[in-house]
Amino acid sequence: MTKLLLVEDDKKIANAVKRGLEAEGFTVEVSHDGEDGYWRASEGTYDLIVLDIMLPGRNGFRICAGLREAGIRTPVLMLTAKDGDLDEAEALDTGADDYLTKPFSFPVLIARVRALLRRAVEPHPSPIDVGALRIDPGARRVWCRGSEVSLTSREFEVLEFLIRRVDLVLSKTEIIAGVWSDDFDGDPNIVEVYIRRLRRKIDERFGVELIATVRGAGYRLQGI
Amino acid sequence: MTKLLLVEDDKKIANAVKRGLEAEGFTVEVSHDGEDGYWRASEGTYDLIVLDIMLPGRNGFRICAGLREAGIRTPVLMLTAKDGDLDEAEALDTGADDYLTKPFSFPVLIARVRALLRRAVEPHPSPIDVGALRIDPGARRVWCRGSEVSLTSREFEVLEFLIRRVDLVLSKTEIIAGVWSDDFDGDPNIVEVYIRRLRRKIDERFGVELIATVRGAGYRLQGI
C-alpha cells in the first residue's frame, strides 16, 4: 500500500488530483495548508509528498527545506507556477526530488509520481570494505588506503564482482558470465586485460597485492 | 524457498512485517530479542536477516558486527531510527548491507529485500580440516599447521580428492578418473609424480606422514 500526501490549498484541484491518484491505486491524504502539511509530512510515514508552492501558513519551499533539515527524505514532487523558472531551480535547491509546472496533465503527474517512487525504492547499496580497499557500489567509487581510485565502468564492475566474492577463486568464465553477459563469446583474454588494468591502478600504485592469479583456475581477490 | 530472519522486539511491527513478507512468498522466522536473534543468525542458514537496532539483550549493531566477525556473510538489512544519521553510518560500518529508516513503507522494504537477495553471493564452501591440514576448496588454498602451502592446480586437485576420501585407499586408476578425465590414457605414473610432489611440499616440510602408500592397492590419506 503506497501512501501519498498531497499538500494543496485549492480544494478543487486537490480533490481532482486526489481522485486521480486514488484511481491509480494510491492512498492519498490531503492537507490544505502549509502548517498542517508540514506537521504530517514530518512524521515520515508517507511514500511520497506532492507539494504545492503557494500555500497559506508555510510555503512549499520552507516545508521541503524543513523536512530535509529534519532528516526526512521522503521524495517530494513540487508543483511550481507556470512562469517560474526561478521556482524550479529553488525547488530542487530546497531538496525537492522533482517538480511539475502548473498546469500539468494528469498522465504526466502519474508518470512523475511513479518515477519518484521507483527511484526511492532503489537500494542504498552499502560500501564494502576489504582490506585497504573500499568500494561504494551506489556511487561507483573506489578508495584504497583512503585515497580515491578512478576506474572505468568495466573496471569497476570486475572489481565489484571480485570483491563480493572475496577469497573465492573465480575463473575467467565465471567473471565473464557475471560481468559481461552470459553469452559473451569474445576472447577470455579480456579478463586478463582488465585484471591487468586493475592491478596497475591499485596493486602497483599502492604497493598491495590484491588480486592473485591462480594458474589454471582463475583469479582471487585477497581478503587481508 | 527463501528463508528470512526478522529480529524485531516490537511484536506488533514484527507480526505485520512477517505477514507482509510471507505474502511475498518468503518464509519468515521471527526473533524478539537480540540474544536469541544472534544465535539463530549465527547458524548461517538464512538467506537474509532483517535486523532492528533497538533490541533487548543485544543491539542490532552488535549482532551484525558479531556475525561478520564470525564469518557469517548473510546479507543484513538494518532498520534504523528515523532521525539517526549516525545510525545509518554505523549500520554500514558494522557490516550491514543496507538500511531502512523507520518508519518505512512496505513496497520499499520488499524492494530492498529483493535487491539484497538478488546480489547475494552463493556461500563460500567451507574449509575442510583433516589433522594438521586445512584446505579451502573455494579459495584453493591449503594450510598445514597454520602456515600456507602453495600448490599448483593439479596438486591441489589431487590433494582435495584424497582429503574428501580420508582413510580410504584409492587406486591410481581411481585417482586418475577423479582428477583427470575418465578417458585419460597416459602413464599412471603421473599419480606417483603428484604424490611425490605433495609429500615434498607437505610431509617433508612439516614432518608429518600424511599420505601412505598401500603397495599394490594405491594411496591413503591419513585422518589423524
Next chain:
DNA sequence: TTCGGTCCTGAACGAGCCCTGAACTGCCGG
C-alpha cells in the same frame, strides 16, 4: 638370494596459460 613388479625420484621438455603493450573501433563531447 634372485627376480619381477611396483613405487620413488629427479630431470627435462614443451604446450599452453598468462602477461603485456599496442592497435583498433565506436562513442561522446567539444
Next chain:
DNA sequence: CCGGCAGTTCAGGGCTCGTTCAGGACCGAA
C-alpha cells in the same frame, strides 16, 4: 570534424606447470 576515452582484439614472449621418461630403490615371493 576532431580528440580523447573506453572497450575490445591482437600478437609476441616469458615462464609455470603438466607430463613423460629413465634409472634406481624397495618389496614380496619363490
